[in-house]
Amino acid sequence: MDLTLSSEQSLLVELVRRFVREEILPLELHLDPDADELDPADKARLIEKTKAMGLYGLDIPPTYGGPDIDLTTRTLLAIEMSQHRAGLYAPCYGVFGGAGLAQLFEASDAQKEKYLHPVLRGEKRGFFGLTEPSGGSDPARAIRTKAVRDGDTWVINGGKIFISGADKAQFGLVFARTEPENGRNGVTCFIVDTDTPGFRVRRVVHTLRSAHYATELSFDNMRVPHGNILGKVNGGFAIANERLTRQRIPYAAGCIGVAVKAHQMALDYVPQRETFGAPLSSRQAIQWMLVDNEVDIRQSRWLTLEAAAKADRGESFRTEAAMAKLVATEAASRVVDRCMQMFGGYGVTKDFPFERWYREMRIRRIGEGPSEVQRHIIARELLDSPLR
Ligand SMILES: Cc1cc2nc3c(=O)[nH]c(=O)nc-3n(C[C@H](O)[C@H](O)[C@H](O)COP(=O)(O)OP(=O)(O)OC[C@H]3O[C@@H](n4cnc5c(N)ncnc54)[C@H](O)[C@@H]3O)c2cc1C
Known part of the structure; x- marks a missing residue:
């Protein structure tokens, strides 16, 4: 698989990166550590800005007014969009988020009128x-x-x-x-x-x-x-299954973004911090943590983009989505934990985002199907029809 970004993908990634840098990072300075969330007025303003950029509701099909962006590109954007302290807050990622309401695109006309359209207009949740x-x-x-x-x-x-x-x-x-x-x-x-x-x-x-x-x-x-x-009477489980599989890719992408940001912070910090007369970055114990972070991030990114690419090609991606979810959530947990360690006492304070990410990543190994369930899905496919 070629991981080189197209020029359009590079432009979009840069657009989101700038949005995070200019619009979200300044808000972090005033984030109430107990509320753990952006002020509703700030959030509403960000939503309007992402709409103006044409990047709001990336999970809305173009026929309903959403942007025509494939899942691979959306995955790249979701990785960028979670690289901030508020973590996992991704106004440009979609109006449906984890709620699985994308299934409403399959609803009857009357159901769409009553539920889907008000959701798209931001009137119902x-x-x-x-x-x-x-x-x-x-x-x-x-x-x-x-x-x-x-x-x-x-x-x-x-x-x-x-x-x-x-x-x-x-x-x-x-x-x-x-x-x-x-x-x-x-x-x-x-x-x-x-x-x-x-x-x-x-x-x-x-x-x-x-x-x-x-x-x-x-x-x-x-x-x-x-x-x-x-859908149909007795046809509900297929609806749930489809939603759970699809959701695993953005879920993994959000975790990768957090890992990337935590890793960058550690890379900036360790050359400056000295102990026993030398910077932390000169210690092999620290270097190996950085290396393990890098490897964790790259393998998560690779697997998640592979899952998205298969989905974009219209191929079955159930196993790949399970692998992406499994690897990205576990890898991001390890990366955040290592970064916390490198920051020492500061790592566990609310002055830095690590403790927030640490809590969120712990949940992410359970939410949307625990790691063991992802392994169960992968094992079932391996035993039923071995992959290559
Ligand atoms: C913050 C949060 C938000 C959530 N939001 C939603 C939501 O909006 N809608 C919704 O429907 N659900 C939601 N969930 C539920 C979530 O999807 C479930 O918690 C999760 O699927 C696990 O189910 P369970 O908690 O009942 O654990 P159980 O099914 O009881 O499993 C317990 C543990 O057993 C292990 N296990 C399970 N199966 C196997 C296996 N085959 N082999 C080995 N070990 C196994 C795993 O470690 C698992 O964690 C949310 C959960 C959390 C924590």
């Missing part, structure tokens, strides 16, 4: 409700939330856990069991308005991240119209 207390790694078997048809409506009972953003959403995708004995072929995806009687955000689930928490939901005799099924 949604959530992706798959994981349940009974387990998220293998949701096809774990889903206990039940939907039973009653005339033109479905009555849903059950609950979800770890659902990001449901407390601020107007609707969400809720995956429920519609055929008890049919495993992955017995799950249906419902579009649920959060003001439906019986829908409740039971609690906010606080995690290592202070800003981006998750929620626990309960559904108590919640009636959802038949017309709110996304």
Whole structure:
């Protein structure tokens, strides 16, 4: 695979790099370390700027007004867009982010009118409700939330856990069991308005991240119209699977960007910091940490771009996306940890971004499917149809 950037890719990468340098880095100086997040007014301003640059909502197909940029280029931009202290805040990456709402492009016309178009206009937000207390790694078997048809409506009972953003959403995708004995072929995806009687955000689930928490939901005799099924009855798992596979590439890219930034900071720091009469950069122990960072970053970048290139060619990229997610999240965790070590006491203070990245990278080895699940996906394919 040729990793040389085309002239158009180089221009876009430079545009995003400048945007990060001129617009986001200055905001870091005033970031409240406890809030852990940009001021909403700053965020709104950045969104307007990325729109003006034509780089907002990169996950919107051109037919819906999004820019015509392939996944490989979007991956390169996502790597650039997370190279700042606010980390992983990527206003130019997409309006859907992790919420998986891109599945709404496959919705019926009436559903698009009610949900997709308001999302595109920034008027509505949604959530992706798959994981349940009974387990998220293998949701096809774990889903206990039940939907039973009653005339033109479905009555849903059950609950979800770890659902990001449901407390601020107007609707969400809720995956429920519609055929008890049919495993992955017995799950249906419902579009649920959060003001439906019986829908409740039971609690906010606080995690290592202070800003981006998750929620626990309960559904108590919640009636959802038949017309709110996304796709087909019992066809929900394929929707979830497609979204999970696709999301792994930008997820990996965000981690690589953080690793690149942390590594750059360490490369700048170690020649200046002296101990025992010599700069840290002269010590082999430090050099090897830098080398390991470089290798970790390059292999993550290679695997993630390979996954994106396969997706762009219309080939199956499930295994490659799993490899990208596995390698990038684990590599970025190691890189951030090494950089923290090289910065000594400063590394663990909130004056520097390492501790924030450290927490986020820890979550990233679990979110969107834990490392072991990615290995499980890769192993299954290796054993079923060996790769080369
Ligand atoms: C901050 C945050 C936000 C989230 N947002 C969402 C969201 O918006 N929507 C949503 O639906 N979900 C969301 N999740 C849920 C997330 O996808 C799940 O936590 C994840 O898929 C793992 O499921 P689980 O927690 O039930 O762990 P389990 O399925 O119980 O697995 C526990 C552990 O067992 C190990 N394991 C699992 N399978 C295997 C295997 N085959 N071989 C070996 N080891 C294995 C792994 O180490 C795993 O971490 C979020 C989670 C977090 C932490």
